[in-house]
Amino acid sequence: MQSARDMGLPAKTQARIAVALRVTFQSVAWIGAEAGTFGQYSIEATFPTLEAGGPRAVAGLVNGEWDFCYTGEVPIVQGVLQGRDPVLILTPCDIHDGVFVVAQREITRPEQLAGARIGAVDATGQLGRAMQSLLRQWNVVAEVVSLGSFEAVYLALGAGRLEAAYLPIDLRFRGQDEFGWNVLYALPGGIGGIATTRRLIAANRDLVSRFVKGCIDAIHLFKTRPDVAVPLLQRFLQIDDRRRVEYLYTFYVPLFRAVPRPVISTETGVFGDIFSDQYPAVKALQLQDLCDPSFVDQCNYR
Numbered sequence: 001m002q003s004a005r006d007m008g009l010p011a012k013t014q015a016r017i018a019v020a021l022r023v024t025f026q027s028v029a030w031i032g033a034e035a036g037t038f039g040q041y042s043i044e045a046t047f048p049t050l051e052a053g054g055p056r057a058v059a060g061l062v063n064g065e066w067d068f069c070y071t072g073e074v075p076i077v078q079g080v081l082q083g084r085d086p087v088l089i090l091t092p093c094d095i096h097d098g099v100f101v102v103a104q105r106e107i108t109r110p111e112q113l114a115g116a117r118i119g120a121v122d123a124t125g126q127l128g129r130a131m132q133s134l135l136r137q138w139n140v141v142a143e144v145v146s147l148g149s150f151e152a153v154y155l156a157l158g159a160g161r162l163e164a165a166y167l168p169i170d171l172r173f174r175g176q177d178e179f180g181w182n183v184l185y186a187l188p189g190g191i192g193g194i195a196t197t198r199r200l201i202a203a204n205r206d207l208v209s210r211f212v213k214g215c216i217d218a219i220h221l222f223k224t225r226p227d228v229a230v231p232l233l234q235r236f237l238q239i240d241d242r243r244r245v246e247y248l249y250t251f252y253v254p255l256f257r258a259v260p261r262p263v264i265s266t267e268t269g270v271f272g273d274i275f276s277d278q279y280p281a282v283k284a285l286q287l288q289d290l291c292d293p294s295f296v297d298q299c300n301y302r
Helices: 027-034 054-062 073-081 127-138 150-158 169-179 198-203 204-222 227-235 242-255 268-273 280-284
Strands: 012-020 043-049 068-071 086-090 099-103 118-120 143-146 164-168 182-186 193-197
Touching: 012 027, 012 204, 012 242, 027 043, 027 182, 027 204, 027 227, 043 054, 043 204, 043 268, 054 068, 054 086, 054 169, 054 193, 068 073, 068 086, 073 086, 073 127, 073 268, 073 280, 086 204, 099 127, 099 169, 118 127, 118 204, 127 143, 127 164, 127 193, 143 193, 150 169, 193 204, 204 227, 204 242, 268 280
Parallel strands: 012 043, 012 068, 118 143, 118 164
Antiparallel strands: 068 193, 086 193, 099 164, 099 182
């Protein structure tokens, strides 16, 4: 087997990667690291956190705590508007409804949430604000409660300490199967993707290029090697029931993108609605301020 030096690669470099949510559509880098897709590009991938939440993932990125992160669109936009330098470099998964408002089996209509406690990872984050906006549209007064992680939200809803919550599709399927929960609505929001900083691109473009190649190989592995991907996905999601993980895998295989060019799915005008009071510069925001597709574009695809 050729060494990294024989292949013309540099000595192994560490890449620190933060993941916002422990969900299938943010699993690819971790699965790739476990399966060895980064090692062939002389990268040692480490994961300081797998449940940072989007705002924390971007904050740690721009503060230098890690080199890459998986996050949603809004934290990247906010970072840019704050004068920081996060930039989206690939979007592994097609846009889809990934997070849902689910409720106890006796709640079948939004108006029944009046006075309810609704679980959130972070009531002030992107999804928490989307939940509160949805309540206003429904003309419903309810309390959105921050619990820190989707697993904590799931457990609280399962124990009856909440009337409803927003949960990713992974836990939506699990909760419908285990508790008979009802799905009331799909929360709006872009899928986002993997980001780095423009500082790292300027300082070590080669590392970013090799990292993106490792991610693309990880996507290929996910789509073509269920024998490898399913058990790794089960470990990542921490779900005991293999059948549920196989269902999620089958659902996501066609959604993972062989050519994962970075995508901002939300119209830039929507960011104006969110940030115009705090950041007047949002009106001049362009997609090229948020994305760098050059790393994906330079790759050869299978």
